[in-house]
Amino acid sequence: MPQNVAAELVDWIASWRRELRFGGYALAAALSPSTYVAATRTVAVKQIYFTAWQILLPFSLFMALFSLVVIQITMNVARNYDLSQFALELVVRALVLELIPLLIALFVALRSGAAIAAEVALMRQSGELEAAGENLLRHELVPRVAAAAISLVSLTVLNCAMALVLAYFSMYGFSPWAFDDYTRVVGYIFSLPIMAGFILKCIVFGAAVAVIPIVAGLEATERVRSVPVAVLNGMVRLFFVLGLLEVVSLAAKYI
Amino acid sequence: MISDKEPGFTLLPKDLEFKVKLLLILTVATAIAFVLYVMYARGVFEPTQRLILVVDNAEGVSVGMDLTFSGFSIGRVRRIVLRDDGKARIVIDVPLDDARWLRSTSIFTLERSLVGSSKIRVFTANLQDPPLEDRAERPVLRGDATEELPRMIAALKNTLENIEQMTATEGSLQASLGNVRTITERMGGRQGVLGGVLGSEDNAKKVVAAIDRANSLLTSLSGVSTKLDSALGKTDSMLGKTEQRVFGAGGVMDETQKAVAQANSILGEVRESLKKVDALLADAQVVGTNAKAATTDLRALRAEVDASLRKVANLIDEINRNWPFERETGIKLP
Incomplete structure (x- = not known):
């Protein structure tokens, strides 16, 4: 038994080392100009198209609906407790800073992460990956990592902006005269540390969603049955990493 | 690649690159606009003058808090430091546009309420007075709702006891009400008001x-x-x-x-x-x-x-x- 636990621990540490190594490699590749050739560019464009553009409209509609419901609930609760002056701050903090980025990260993980993990695992299983070697890693996987991260940031920025606009209209109706009030609250919330934390969170979420599924896929072996196990492990790990990042972000902000 | 492996499953549009570019441009534009808006909201583009408030207890004051005049925010707390003499020094940025509400005779108060954050208010009785100079240091009057609480509760307790005595079964209020009731009953009797007034x-x-x-x-x-x-x-x-x-x-x-x-x-x-x-x-x-x-x-x-x-x-x-x-x-x- 203890040997098993120790072996599992070693495996676990090893897989995390692989994650970090691949993440570091992807970052280095993304920053080196030699990666930017026409082929990688096409791969990245396609990845962004499938991850972000294709579902932009339905997903934005869903997020708008979700935002409206959360805004209304917050407003009503704040009014019931006679704290309506804090409703906007609460909405922005809960929705824009926490809920929307987390939901988008989970959505991108579901839409692209699972697909990427399965694809990489299959390539590994068929031996395609070993045949292509370093080249594939650089010209196929790295652009996809970058593209997934960019897609996530793009979706987050657009949906957060939409939520901010929706919050204004839900709170004040279509009157332009509350703009000063609104601006004051937004200025109060988005201090420099909060803004930097928000950007950092977006980037880290993007990196996690892109890197973890790929590394999970690389853990597949030649056996066919290792493919679903690798994908499953990757997705579970991704979920925990996202949750943990969110907890760390909340703790840093409010504790 | 999904599209490469299963060409029949997903169709790649011809203007794929354009669409992705559009998305990226939109994202970047939104992000830049938002950052600029936040900078504007935080008063980065506004020339400000500084006001320094000195208070013996800065509890409840936080950076970013508003300075309000007649219910309108005219300034924002920039930083709070403890001075060498043990008093708190609250540095407030006031946009030059709003500085006209601050006069040399203005009074500043720091109020702590039971619910919600503290409030720093300024009261200006005479707007004709000379304007407050930049980096002026002013003392703050402090009002604390929670400090009043114990006294208020004591007074309230007394009042409640009095009321309790008055409304007790043997209390004067009950007796008075009983009398009123007998009189009204008599008035409702055969002899009407006369019966009520004369007693029986x-x-x-x-x-x-x-x-x-x-x-x-x-x-x-x-x-x-x-x-x-x-x-x-x-x-x-x-x-x-x-x-x-x-x-x-x-x-x-x-x-x-x-x-x-x-x-x-x-x-x-x-x-x-x-x-x-x-x-x-x-x-x-x-x-x-x-x-x-x-x-x-x-x-x-x-x-x-x-x-x-x-x-x-x-x-x-x-x-x-x-x-x-x-x-x-x-x-x-x-």
Whole structure:
């Protein structure tokens, strides 16, 4: 038994080392100009198209609906407790800073992460990956990592902006005269540390969603049955990493 | 690649690159616009002047808090530091546009409320005073709702105890309410308001009976006055008839005249009494609060009427005595 636990621990540490190594490699590749050739560019464009553009409209509609419901609930609760002056701050903090980025990260993980993990695992299983070697890693996987991260940031920025606009209209109706009030609250919330934390969170979420599924896929072996196990492990790990990042972000902000 | 492996499953549009570019441009534009907006919201583009508030306890003050004037935010806390003398120094940025509300005589307060954050307020009584200079240092008056709490609770407890005493089963309020209830019950009884005012139904009945008696007395009085009239008529006719006979008779004439004068005065008295009875009747109709007084009046009136009647009876007796032929209209011859 203890040997098993120790072996599992070693495996676990090893897989995390692989994650970090691949993440570091992807970052280095993304920053080196030699990666930017026409082929990688096409791969990245396609990845962004499938991850972000294709579902932009339905997903934005869903997020708008979700935002409206959360805004209304917050407003009503704040009014019931006679704290309506804090409703906007609460909405922005809960929705824009926490809920929307987390939901988008989970959505991108579901839409692209699972697909990427399965694809990489299959390539590994068929031996395609070993045949292509370093080249594939650089010209196929790295652009996809970058593209997934960019897609996530793009979706987050657009949906957060939409939520901010929706919050204004839900709170004040279509009157332009509350703009000063609104601006004051937004200025109060988005201090420099909060803004930097928000950007950092977006980037880290993007990196996690892109890197973890790929590394999970690389853990597949030649056996066919290792493919679903690798994908499953990757997705579970991704979920925990996202949750943990969110907890760390909340703790840093409010504790 | 999904599209490469299964070309039939997902179709790649021709303007794929354009769409992705559009998305990226939109994202970058939104991000830049938002950052600029936040910078504007935080007053980065606004020239500001600095105001330094000194307070002995900066509890509840946080960076980014508003300085309000008439309910409008005119400045924002930039930083809070503890000075060497142990007092807090609150540095506030006030946009130059809003600095005109700050005058040299302005008063600054820091209020802590029970719910919600603290508030820094500025009050300017005279807007004609010279403006507050940049980097001015001003003391802050502190008001703390929670500091008032213990005192308030003590006062409240006293008040509550008083109220409890008043509303207890044996308390004065209960007794008063009981009294009011008995009175209203009596008022609702057969004798109405009269019963309520006089205390019991018996008393009210007595008053009603007194009024009834007064009525019957009035009726008999009017009978008496009719009789008096006829008696006087008779007296007149007797006087007329006997005038020539008794004109010379000494003493009789004088007494008769006296009797007539008396009768006149008695009549006047009776008239007065009748007037009083009239007034009394008016009183009796609105009887209520002065019902008891009315009964006293009635008693006096009755005594008066009795006296008057007695006088009339006396007069008639006297006339009879002085006028022995009263009933015999004919003259007896010897």
